[in-house]
Structure formats: C-alpha cells, structure tokens
Amino acid sequence: xxxxxxxxxxxxxxxxxxxxxxxxxxxxxxxxxxxxxxxxxxxxxxxxxxxxxxxxxxxxxxxxxxxxxxxxxxxxxxxxxxxxxxxxxxxxxxxxxxxxxxxxxxxxxxxxxxxxxxxxxxxxxxxxxxxxxxxxxxxxxxxxxxxxxxxxxxxxxxxxxxxxxxxxxxxxxxxxxxxxxxxxxxxxxxxxxxxxxxxxxxxxxxxxxxxxxxxxxxxxxxxxxxxxxxxxxxxxxxxxxxxxxxxxxxxxxxxxxxxxxxxxxxxxxxxxxxxxxxxxxxxxxxxxxxxxxxxxxxxxxxxxxxxxxxxxxxxxxxxxxxxxxxxxxxxxxxxxxxxxxxxxxxxxxxxxxxxxxxxxxxxxxxxxxxxxxxxxxxxxxxxxxxxxxxx
Amino acid sequence: xxxxxxxxxxxxxxxxxxxxxxxxxxxxxxxxxxxxxxxxxxxxxxxxxxxxxxxxxxxxxxxxxxxxxxxxxxxxxxxxxxxxxxxxxxxxxxxxxxxxxxxxxxxxxxxxxxxxxxxxxxxxxxxxxxxxxxxxxxxxxxxxxxxxxxxxxxxxxxxxxxxxxxxxxxxxxxxxx
Numbered sequence: 001x002x003x004x005x006x007x008x009x010x011x012x013x014x015x016x017x018x019x020x021x022x023x024x025x026x027x028x029x030x031x032x033x034x035x036x037x038x039x040x041x042x043x044x045x046x047x048x049x050x051x052x053x054x055x056x057x058x059x060x061x062x063x064x065x066x067x068x069x070x071x072x073x074x075x076x077x078x079x080x081x082x083x084x085x086x087x088x089x090x091x092x093x094x095x096x097x098x099x100x101x102x103x104x105x106x107x108x109x110x111x112x113x114x115x116x117x118x119x120x121x122x123x124x125x126x127x128x129x130x131x132x133x134x135x136x137x138x139x140x141x142x143x144x145x146x147x148x149x150x151x152x153x154x155x156x157x158x159x160x161x162x163x164x165x166x167x168x169x170x171x172x173x174x175x176x177x178x179x180x181x182x183x184x185x186x187x188x189x190x191x192x193x194x195x196x197x198x199x200x201x202x203x204x205x206x207x208x209x210x211x212x213x214x215x216x217x218x219x220x221x222x223x224x225x226x227x228x229x230x231x232x233x234x235x236x237x238x239x240x241x242x243x244x245x246x247x248x249x250x251x252x253x254x255x256x257x258x259x260x261x262x263x264x265x266x267x268x269x270x271x272x273x274x275x276x277x278x279x280x281x282x283x284x285x286x287x288x289x290x291x292x293x294x295x296x297x298x299x300x301x302x303x304x305x306x307x308x309x310x311x312x313x314x315x316x317x318x319x320x321x322x323x324x325x326x327x328x329x330x331x332x333x334x335x336x337x338x339x340x341x342x343x344x345x346x347x348x349x350x351x352x353x354x355x356x357x358x359x360x361x362x363x364x365x366x367x368x369x370x371x372x373x374x375x376x377x378x379x380x381x382x383x384x385x386x387x388x389x390x391x
Numbered sequence: 392x393x394x395x396x397x398x399x400x401x402x403x404x405x406x407x408x409x410x411x412x413x414x415x416x417x418x419x420x421x422x423x424x425x426x427x428x429x430x431x432x433x434x435x436x437x438x439x440x441x442x443x444x445x446x447x448x449x450x451x452x453x454x455x456x457x458x459x460x461x462x463x464x465x466x467x468x469x470x471x472x473x474x475x476x477x478x479x480x481x482x483x484x485x486x487x488x489x490x491x492x493x494x495x496x497x498x499x500x501x502x503x504x505x506x507x508x509x510x511x512x513x514x515x516x517x518x519x520x521x522x523x524x525x526x527x528x529x530x531x532x533x534x535x536x537x538x539x540x541x542x543x544x545x546x547x548x549x550x551x552x553x554x555x556x557x558x559x560x561x562x563x564x565x566x567x568x
Contacts, residue, residue: 009555009556009563011555026555026559026561028563036563038561038562040561041526041527042525042526042527042528042529045527045528047536049512049537050536050537050543054543085419086419088419209447210500212447212448212473213447213448213499213500213501214500214501215448215449215450215451215499215500215501215505217450226473228473233476234476320416321417322416322417322418322419323417323418323419323423324418324419324421325421325451325469325478325480327450327478334450334471336450336451336469338451338453338467338469340455348455349455349456351451351453351455351467353450353451353469357504357508358501358504358505360504361500361501361503361504361505362500365500390527391527
C-alpha cells in the first residue's frame with residue numbers, strides 16, 4: 001500500500017444506488033483500498049429538535065414518527081414514555097400492552113428493511129423482495145391498529161389513540177405465520193450462501209471495547225457479545241412480564257450483526273404473541289384533564305369539555321419543570337430522549353439520542369484499511385436511517 | 392449489584408468532591424451531578440475507570456441554551472455503565488462570553504461526533520477536539536441554530552460551488568488519525 005504513491009480521491013454519494021440513505025463518503029483510495037474516509041452526514045437534517053421547541057408536547061409526536069421511519073411506533077412509544085416520566089403519569093395497563101405489540105411489530109419491520117435492503121445491495125435481490133413482502137403483512141397490521149402504514153402518530157401523552165381492532169389476534173396469527181415462512185425461506189437462501197458469507201464474515205468488525213467506547217448499541221453492540229438490551233437492562237412497559245431472550249454474536253462483524261437481527265425478529269414475534277395472549281381489558285388512555293384531550297362527546301356537549309379541549313390545544317400540557325433522560329430499545333439500539341420542561345405548555349428542549357448517529361460515527365474506523373466494496377455491506381448493517389441519524 | 396440513585400450519588404460524591412447534586416424533584420429521581428468545567432476531563436476519566444462507577448459508555452452528549460440565565464449554557468453528558476447497569480447525568484455550566492469546555496474525546500470515542508454536533512448547533516467549543524467542524528450543517532452555514540436567539544426565519548447566504556480537491560472542507564489524512 002505504501003509504495004504506489006498515488007492516492008485517488010473519490011466522493012461516493014450523497015445519492016448512490018448502493019446506499020439506502022443520503023450520505024456521502026469522502027474517500028481517499030489506494031487502488032481499491034480505503035486509505036481514509038470522511039463520513040459526511042446531515043443531508044436529511046430537518047431540525048427535529050428546533051421544531052419540537054416551537055409547538056406543544058403533543059405536536060412533537062408526528063415529528064417523532066419521522067425519526068426512524070422504518071419503525072415509527074418505537075419512536076412514538078419512546079417519546080411518550082419520556083414525556084410521561086416528566087409529567088409523572090403512567091399509561092393504563094392495556095395501553096402498555098398495546099404499545100409493546102405495536103413496538104415489536106415495528107422492530108420486525110425495521111429489521112426486515114435493514115436485512116432485505118442490505119441483501120439486495122449485495123446482489124440477493126430476490127431476498128430483498130421476499131422481505132418486503134413480509135413487511136407488507138406487518139404494515140397491514142399496523143394500518144389496522146393505527147390507520148396508517150408509516151406515519152402513525154399513534155401515541156399520546158398518557159395513552160394511545162385507538163384500541164386494537166376486534167379481530168387483532170386472528171389477523172396477527174395469520175400475518176406472523178406468513179412472516180415466519182418468508183424469514184425461513186430467506187434464511188435458507190442467504191445465511192449459508194457462499195457469496196453472501198464471503199462479503200460479510202470478518203468485514204466491518206469492531207472490538208467489544210471499541211464498540212462500547214463508540215456508543216454503539218442495539219444489534220451492533222450485541223453482535224460483539226455484549227448482551228445490552230434496554231428492554232432487559234431497565235425494563236419499561238410490561239417487558240419484565242414477557243419471556244424473550246437477547247441474541248448475541250461473538251465477532252462483531254457484519255455477519256454477526258445480520259444473524260443477531262435475524263434471531264431478534266423471532267423473539268419479537270414471540271413477544272407479540274405473548275402480549276396478545278395476556279392483553280387485559282380496560283381503558284387505553286388516562287383521563288387526567290391536565291394531559292389528555294377529553295372525548296369529543298364532551299367537547300361538543302359541555303362547556304367544561306370545550307374549555308378543557310381549548311386549553312390543551314392552545315396552551316399545551318403544562319408539564320412540571322424538570323428534566324429526564326429516558327432510554328428505550330429502538331430498532332437500531334438505545335433510543336433516548338432528553339427532555340427539559342420549564343413548566344409552560346411547550347418543551348424547552350427536546351434532544352433525541354439517535355442510535356444510528358453513533359453507529360455512523362464508528363463507520364470510519366470500521367472501513368479504514370478495507371476495500372471499497374466493503375462499504376456497502378458495512379453501511380447496510382449499521383442501518384442508518386437518515387431521518388434519525390440527521391434528525 | 393445494582394445501586395439506587397442515592398447510593399450511586401454518594402459514591403460519586405466521595406470520588407469527586409467538587410460535584411454537586413441536582414436538588415429536589417427536578418430530575419425526577421434520576422441521578423444527576425453538576426461539575427465545574429475545570430474538573431474536566433479528569434473527573435470523566437475517574438467516572439469511566441473507577442471500579443464502583445465504570446461508565447464505559449458515553450451514551451449521549453448535548454447542550455442546552457438557558458438564554459437569560461447566567462451561566463447561559465449547559466453541556467450534558469449521559470453516561471451508562473454496561474457492566475454495572477447504571478446511568479448518571481453530568482451537567483457542566485458554560486458561560487456565554489467564553490463558551491468552551493475541555494474535550495471528552497480522550498475518554499470516549501463517541502464524544503467525537505457528539506461534540507461536533509454540540510459545536511454545530513450551539514457554538515460551544517470543545518478545547519482539544521481533533522476535528523471540530525460542523526456535522527449536520529454545511530461549512531458556510533452562519534450561526535448556531537439551536538441557540539434560543541437564532542431567528543427562526545433567518546435566511547442563509549447562497550453557497551458558491553466548491554472544489555473538494557482545491558479547497559477541501561474535510562481533513563485529508565493518510566491512514567488512521
């Protein structure tokens with residue numbers, strides 16, 4: 001590498017067919033070897049944190065959807081839990097189960113997006129389409145729950161907007177059966193495929209210490225063997241009542257990341273089944289008039305209801321002054337919200353800790369000294385979602 | 392053995408005599424300490440390496456602009472210990488006339504990008520950072536958008552075409568940095 005002398009500079013991106021996400025790699029190459037890489041993000045920066053400061057707390061939920069748009073319910077739930085901690089309210093039991101079900105559906109769609117797109121970028125296009133097909137079954141469920149496939153805006157401070165459809169159990173059983181069949185097909189097609197394995201094994205590896213120091217979480221950290229999962233480490237909602245395991249890898253390379261995600265999808269589906277089986281009856285939202293909108297019947301039928309509605313919409317929920325940091329397990333790892341309230345109806349500061357931002361921070365070190373072609377699988381397994389990484 | 396927030400704060404108080412706790416209900420029971428910036432980065436090294444704290448992960452680093460308060464800014468570190476499973480929030484007040492903090496890049500690698508973002512959004516300099524440049528905005532951007540006095544409707548100047556070879560906006564190194 002040293003004696004050729006000539007270093008070629010290439011800018012890969014920001015709109016490259018092999019990168020699902022808008023990002024630029026400023027590369028310095030010696031032949032096909034990466035001498036140095038500067039990862040340039042920010043192309044999808046929309047000022048999420050600034051926008052949140054302009055509205056009321058409820059105005060932030062649609063923005064939270066659009067952080068990681070491959071798993072919108074998980075972002076919604078994470079933000080709702082953070083605001084609820086700050087406000088000192090707890091959602092009813094049934095709502096917590098519904099949030100778990102929605103969140104885990106989203107986690108499977110997130111992993112399917114990551115793995116399917118990652119595989120098709122390595123030439124396994126059919127696997128990509130199979131996984132998209134599986135994702136459609138789940139999106140149908142999400143649509144039945146929330147009314148939308150992607151931009152769900154399902155959670156509120158203290159509850160969720162709609163109850164589950166009456167036939168949710170049967171629908172879910174039918175959909176998960178299809179998803180399991182497709183995942184098994186993809187596993188047989190891909191997991192021991194020579195071309196795929198050669199592109200993945202040993203590529204993009206980081207040591208356990210480096211992964212922790214870089215702040216990697218989620219499948220990226222678990223692939224190195226650290227069993228850190230927020231659902232187990234600091235159980236929230238009803239995760240402590242559900243039986244699931246945390247798959248880990250050993251080598252921390254792209255193949256282990258792939259296998260961890262494959263195994264996690266099965267665990268998520270187990271969680272969904274258990275949560276549906278244990279789903280209690282009851283309300284789906286709190287009735288605290290300081291925080292939750294009154295039912296429409298009262299808004300149109302009584303002056304108190306109308307005033308309550310008016311105050312909440314115009315002034316917002318007066319969350320008491322203070323600050324919290326609440327972490328949940330998002331699709332890509334620890335999704336944290338650091339919120340500061342000054343007691344007015346508007347957030348004083350909303351900070352999101354996007355897991356893929358820190359994954360991208362480590363990408364330079366994963367790639368230096370590797371081949372140009374290794375960018376594609378490594379970047380694919382980090383699963384950068386522009387909306388989340390660039391917030 | 393997991394510590395309660397109060398136990399953790401007691402341990403931290405013996406390790407770092409200069410640290411003060413956030414009093415009252417403002418932190419909703421989460422452990423928070425406030426440090427002077429002169430204590431950095433030695434205090435962060437202690438928190439990372441001491442067997443009772445072992446905060447091997449800097450989960451997040453950000454800043455808050457309390458416009459009208461003195462000191463105006465606060466840099467906020469969210470620490471997590473994967474081996475002991477506990478969290479701690481460290482807040483460092485930063486004055487408006489000299490918005491600078493010693494860098495934590497020597498303690499955690501994740502501080503590199505996180506401090507770039509805090510610089511980009513708040514204009515807080517991290518002294519000793521190896522590569523402190525904007526990360527979400529572009530080099531020609533004027534101002535720091537998450538400051539409370541940044542005008543919402545502010546227009547930015549048009550950016551002329553750039554030549555990445557003649558005038559690169561990123562460091563051109565050979566090999567690992």
